[in-house]
Amino acid sequence: MGTQFDLRQTDHLLTTTRAVRKRLDLDRPVPLELIGECIKIATQAPAGSNIQRWRWMVVTDPAKKAAVADLYRKAYAPYIDMQRDAVKEAGRTDAGRIMESSDHLANVLDRVPAIVIPCQLGRLRPDQSNQEISGYFGSVIPAVWNFMLAARSRGLGTAWTTLHLKYELEVADILGIPHSVTQVALTPLAYYTGDDFKVASRLPVEKVTYLNEWKHGLDGQPN
Numbered sequence: 001m002g003t004q005f006d007l008r009q010t011d012h013l014l015t016t017t018r019a020v021r022k023r024l025d026l027d028r029p030v031p032l033e034l035i036g037e038c039i040k041i042a043t044q045a046p047a048g049s050n051i052q053r054w055r056w057m058v059v060t061d062p063a064k065k066a067a068v069a070d071l072y073r074k075a076y077a078p079y080i081d082m083q084r085d086a087v088k089e090a091g092r093t094d095a096g097r098i099m100e101s102s103d104h105l106a107n108v109l110d111r112v113p114a115i116v117i118p119c120q121l122g123r124l125r126p127d128q129s130n131q132e133i134s135g136y137f138g139s140v141i142p143a144v145w146n147f148m149l150a151a152r153s154r155g156l157g158t159a160w161t162t163l164h165l166k167y168e169l170e171v172a173d174i175l176g177i178p179h180s181v182t183q184v185a186l187t188p189l190a191y192y193t194g195d196d197f198k199v200a201s202r203l204p205v206e207k208v209t210y211l212n213e214w215k216h217g218l219d220g221q222p223n
């Protein structure tokens with residue numbers, strides 16, 4: 001017996017939900033009811049004391065999407081120049097593909113059917129403790145990831161981005177978001193083209209997991 005889940009399906013969802021940039025279908029509208037459905041699932045996520053300070057800003061208005069995308073691009077340009085230099089120095093091979101894909105997203109962001117900006121009521125003060133910071137973001141980020149998983153399982157692509165936050169208040173003014181509200185991320189939302197996504201390469205579990213003692217692997221040996 002055991003679990004009621006089809007692990008093949010759930011593991012596939014969890015291991016292949018990628019940042020979708022080049023495969024966003026810019027021409028196929030996304031029904032608002034479907035976005036609402038994803039948000040309904042998202043809000044089953046945990047939140048500290050179950051306070052649910054998350055708010056979901058869905059942007060479909062073409063002029064507003066264009067204005068937000070302009071600010072994203074304004075933040076993106078200097079960031080990616082810096083990244084290009086850093087990557088060249090580090091000799092990374094996977095980075096060219098990520099950058100090409102990121103360039104594409106920056107270029108088409110105004111044309112995606114919807115931009116979703118998850119928000120959290122309130123703002124942290126610069127002097128707040130790690131406990132408070134973790135509690136604050138930990139009460140919204142799981143919901144955002146839930147949203148992305150729900151989207152993916154309905155054929156919708158998302159990509160976690162944070163660059164627009166450099167101009168968070170300008171974006172707030174475009175959308176009427178009070179300055180007392182924190183924007184947490186920004187994701188494009190569109191049907192994805194093509195069939196499926198692949199499992200990505202990640203650091204091996206043995207390299208990132210310790211048992212009982214820092215830098216001791218699950219086999220108990222130092223690693």
Ligand SMILES: Cc1cc2nc3c(=O)[nH]c(=O)nc-3n(C[C@H](O)[C@H](O)[C@H](O)COP(=O)(O)O)c2cc1C
Pocket residue numbers: 017018019020098101102105159160161162163164200
């Ligand atoms: C906190 C965070 C911030 C990110 N910011 C951006 C961003 O501003 N622009 C972008 O194109 N991708 C952004 N990404 C996406 C990452 O580049 C992507 O998740 C990573 O390369 C791994 O690829 P995968 O999600 O397809 O496995 C961000 C991801 C996270 C988690």
